Amino acid sequence: MSLYSSVLELIGHTPMVDASALSPNPSVRICVKLEGQNPGGSVKDRVALWMVEQAEKEGLLVPGSVLLEPSSGNTGIGLALVARVKGYRLKVVLPTNVSPERRQALEMWGAQIIESPGSEGSNGAVRLAMKLHAEHPEWVFLYQYANHANPLAHYEGTGPEIWQDCPEVTHFVAGLGTSGTLLGVGRFLKEQNPAVQVWAVEPPAGELVDGLRSLDDGYIPPIFQDLAGADLLDRKTIIGPRESIEWTRRLAEIGVFAGISSGSALAGAARCAQVIESGVVVTVAADGGWKYLSTGAWTDDIDDVVERARRIIYF
Amino acid sequence: MSVEVRLPTVLRPHAAGQTVVEAEGATIGEVLESLVRSYPGMSGQVLTDDGSLHRFVNVYVNDDDVRYLDQLQTKVQPGDTVSILPAVAGG
Structure with missing residues (x-):
């Protein structure tokens, strides 16, 4: 252990844990980087x-x-x-x-x-x-959606940490959000090994909270366009609220207390593991579970939690 | 060949409020053209005038975004579910 002069020095250098117990394919390992360990609780x-x-x-x-x-x-x-x-x-x-x-x-x-x-x-x-x-x-x-320091934090931090801890990575799966994680980590990993595949997971916005009057109100983060995100991604898959919550609970079964978007990421990693023959899938648990206790995500009837998810922004 | 198409909230008014409709086609492009023929109010909302996918529309075949498959040429099978979702901000 070390003594730090500021809590800001505790940001990054998060641990990764082997979650292969949850892999649907015995020839595919799944490793999860636990970003909930950051001092503010998230990636x-x-x-x-x-x-x-x-x-x-x-x-x-x-x-x-x-x-x-x-x-x-x-x-x-x-x-x-x-x-x-x-x-x-x-x-x-x-x-x-x-x-x-x-x-x-x-x-x-x-x-x-x-x-x-x-x-x-x-x-x-x-x-x-x-x-x-x-x-x-x-x-x-600062506008995270257009700020190149957002993907850079992952290109210089998260990506190299993953490469150091798990150079055998074959697939990187993460939530889309602002696209900062995928752009930064994805680019870094592909530079180390061009064979690495980058998969985006998109949890659909709650149907009642998509906030659109027409499709012309849609939004693509400027960084995703500036950095040619569509060329970087190999695949993009949607994970619904029910599957996200089920996988959030599965993570808890192996002792990982993570937020609901982590459940989506794990569901995406599992889907990836299912369609590949063998490999090592790395994914990111973006935050811990603490901020979601009031949603009853782990304890309430899953139908009730899913229904609530239509109205609440979980991600 | 008929497939199920799930509509986002903003497109439902153009289909008499339905959440799921049927459309015909062997590729995503054909399915979307058939959708717009049945519900002309969606024209310009899903496909642009030059026939390409609207930039704020994401189309999925069984949960996979067709932009990372074969785009509008992506094949569909009977029984597949096609979902249309708007591109929105996250984070």
Whole structure:
């Protein structure tokens, strides 16, 4: 063990655990990187730290600066942690229908919450943040969906860590979200071994929270387009809420207490293991289970949990 | 050949509120053309004027995104489920 001078030094260098007990194919190993071990509780601590330090280098962030970010949870929480330790103020645009633990974590670290309509989902939070930034250009808008420090955090951090711990990786499977994890880790792993396959898992947004008036309101993260994400991915598969919750419970059976998007990622890894002959599938548990206890995901009747998932943003 | 097509919330008003409809075709391109013929309100929403997939539309055959298979040439079999989902932000 080491003694660290700041909690920010604890970000990254997360452990990986062999979850092959859950593999449907005895010739395929599944390994899970436990991002819930980060001090803010999720993979987004890496992104928050990289984006803030990049903005500091560029002189965009100075003492007293105010940060603005749309986030359904984890990026906001990661930024709240980094901003608290470094002394910046933070405003997070948060949809109203996220689990209450997220709101509390943000408030614990002093973030100011600006609510966006739950019915508009993450898209609505992005839209409102853009409007607020236009009205307050003095607020620093890091904008995770378009900030290249987001995939860079994974290209320089998560990817090399996976390669160091598991160079036998043949497939990398992760949730799409902002696409930062897939773009950064995927590119790094393919540079080390071009045969590595990169699979995206897309948990469909809750039907009642997709926030669209028409398909023209759709959204593709600018970083996904800038970095030619469509060329990097080998496959993309959807995992529904029921399957996500079932796999979140399976993870708990082997002792891994992880969030619901981790269940989606595991379900994707299992689907991958099913269709390949042999190999090593690496996936990411993006956060721990703590923020989801109020959803009853592990203890309530699964039909009730799935029904609730149609209205709540879990990811 | 007939397959089931699952519609996203925003397209349902063009199909009298139905969640799932039937469409014909041996490839995704044919299925989507048949869908738009049956429900003309969807024209321009799913396929663009030049016949390519709308950029904010993701189409899946049995949960796999056709953009990473054979795009509009992706084959479908009787009994397959085609799902149309909008591209939205996550994170």
